[in-house]
Amino acid sequence: GSSDCLRGKRVAITAGPTREALDPVRYLSNHSSGKMGFALAEAARKAGAEVTLIAGPVNLATPAHVKRVDVIDARDMRDAAERAADLCDIFISAAAVADFRPASVAEQKIKKREGCDESAITLVKNPDIVAGIATRSERRPFTVGFAAETQQVEQYAQSKLQRKNLDMIIANDVSGSETGFNSDRNAVTVIDRHGNTQLPEALKADLARQLIEIIAVKAQK
Numbered sequence: 430g431s432s433d434c435l436r437g438k439r440v441a442i443t444a445g446p447t448r449e450a451l452d453p454v455r456y457l458s459n460h461s462s463g464k465m466g467f468a469l470a471e472a473a474r475k476a477g478a479e480v481t482l483i484a485g486p487v488n489l490a491t492p493a494h495v496k497r498v499d500v501i502d503a504r505d506m507r508d509a510a511e512r513a514a515d516l517c518d519i520f521i522s523a524a525a526v527a528d529f530r531p532a533s534v535a536e537q538k539i540k541k542r543e544g545c546d547e548s549a550i551t552l553v554k555n556p557d558i559v560a561g562i563a564t565r566s567e568r569r570p571f572t573v574g575f576a577a578e579t580q581q582v583e584q585y586a587q588s589k590l591q592r593k594n595l596d597m598i599i600a601n602d603v604s605g606s607e608t609g610f611n612s613d614r615n616a617v618t619v620i621d622r623h624g625n626t627q628l629p630e631a632l633k634a635d636l637a638r639q640l641i642e643i644i645a646v647k648a649q650k
C-alpha cells in the first residue's frame with residue numbers, strides 16, 4: 430500500500446448485519462451490506478495492519494490477507510468481538526447489530542392458525558458489543574463506532590460517542606438513497622472529543638483509506 434500508518438498494529442472490525450432467529454426457517458435482520466466494514470478491513474490491511482474481520486451474513490469476498498470470522502447473530506458476534514478485542518490495538522464497530530432478538534426461538538416452524546389474523550413477537554435487547562469493549566477497564570483498544578442516522582446526525586452521533594465511551598464515532602446520514610446502507614458511496618463526519626471533520630461523498634474504498642489514516646493518527650495519541 431501507499432501508506433504504512435498501521436504497520437505492526439492489530440485491528441479488529443465488525444461488519445454487516447446480524448440475523449436473529451425466530452424459528453428454524455425465519456429471522457429478523459436489516460439491509461446492511463457490510464461494504465463499509467469490508468472496505469475498512471482492506472484499507473487497514475493495506476496500511477500494514479494485521480486485520481481480523483468479524484462478519485455477519487453478507488455476500489462479499491474476503492479482502493486479501495485478512496482473517497475473517499463469520500458469525501450469524503449478535504451474541505455470536507459479541508463473543509468473536511470480545512476475543513478479537515483482547516488481542517487488538519484498534520477496534521472498529523461497523524456492523525449493523527440488531528438491537529433486539531426474539532425472546533425465544535421456536536423449535537419447530539411457527540404455524541399459521543385458522544381464523545387468527547394477528548400475531549406478536551416478544552423481543553429482548555441484544556448486548557451492545559462496542560459499548561462492552563469501550564467500557565473495559567483492562568485491555569481496552571482504541572474504539573471506533575459508527576452512527577447511521579436519518580436526522581440530527583451530528584447531535585445523535587455525539588451523544589453515542591459519550592454514552593458508549595468511544596474514542597471516535599463516524600456519523601453517516603442514511604436518509605438519502607445515494608449514500609449509506611447498500612450504496613458503494615458514502616459521506617461521513619468523523620467526531621471525537623476534540624471536534625468534527627467532514628469527509629465529502631466518495632467511494633467507500635476511498636473513504637475507508639481516509640478514515641484509516643485519521644484513525645491511525647488518533648490511536649497513536
Ligand code: C5P
Binds near residue numbers: 503524527528555575
Ligand atoms: O446505538 P446504535 O446502534 O445506533 O450505535 C451504533 C454503533 O454501535 C455502531 O458502531 C454499531 O456497530 C454498534 N452497536 C453494537 N452493538 C449493538 C448495537 C450497536 O456494537 N447491539
